[in-house]
Amino acid sequence: MTQRTSVAIVKGPKSPTDNDIDGMVREAVTLAGGLNDIVRQGATVIIKPNLVAPATPDKGATTDRRVCKSLADQVRELGGRPIIAESSCIGVDTEESIHASRYDELREQGYEVVDLKGCPLVRVPVPQGKVLSELSLPQLVMDAAAIISVPKLKTHDQAPATLAMKNMKGILPDVLKKKFHTTYGVFQAVADLNTVVPPAFSVVDGIIGQEGFGPVFGTPIELDLIIADRNPVAVDTIAGLVMGIEPASMEITTRAAELGIGPMDPKSIDVVGSRIEDVRHRFKLESEALAEELSFPDGFELLFNEKACTGCRNGVLSTLKDLADEGGMDAVKNLRIIVGGMDSPPSPDAFRRTLLVGACTAQYRHLGEFVGGCPPNNVDIIAAMKQRPCS
């Protein structure tokens, strides 16, 4: 796609009110070209927030419901039927996320908010896919006339940011979310997915973003920004630059650009509204947060294999943070934790305990201690960490 596109950046006032947020979203949508040719009379438009896990709005982990409300209102005003639809991460009850992030208040006000985990699936070919040839996706999404991706501006332990295209992974059934990590490789699979369900519009919620241990346990950071565009590659590129992340280091963006979904060269993207340099805030990445915020004892090592997905990563990071908060990091002295499927067994280590976490590591359970489950239970992970600390 060589066509130029205009990404809108709108900076709002500090601690914006509901009216401020509605105004910011409307301004960004208008600057980015408007919804008029996307919303047809009577047609369904899926509004896809990021409700990865149950988290209250102040945490910066989930899309602010007021951004989705503004978009739903705009779709209604154009005669469409907005449906806010999401499926939380593997093993998480979406209804708990809907409640924690206060989307149930939108339901009470008459907006449709749907848990995609309960929806019937249809088989969808992926003709342009490099690693996918077919997917089972929710019929509700495939029958919609358009999708608006509404991600949060936040870091991700692998990506290194989770934005408009990564947000589309949330429409998958859990079994496919898992296979994206364990079988296909999440970066290319997400790029492939965006060839069959390309968002017609993307609106990034940067009111309260999240840095560090994203996408769930990071540090909230108030920026009061909305970033929007029709092209998901362009919007992810500009949102990444606002976070201080170079496009070339964003694997999903580079692979989607290779597939022709959109441009990732900033020179071929117009920015309207605020300038990047005026709103840029360098987000702390997970690796930096790990080094700074958690002080590990001697001999501790944490290995996230490439195939480790959000379920296990979140479980291990949150238990380590709990352990640090209770002053119990001595328990992980001389411990190596290995997470995610591996093509070959871990090398032997005579001097340290080895803890294998998650069902994906089960084939090597004889090589250390093992916590099963997919995802594993945090209580079991922390109990295994605390077992027989080596001195």
Ligand code: SF4
């Ligand atoms: S065991 Fe962990 S890494 Fe493997 S699929 Fe389940 S949650 Fe993901």
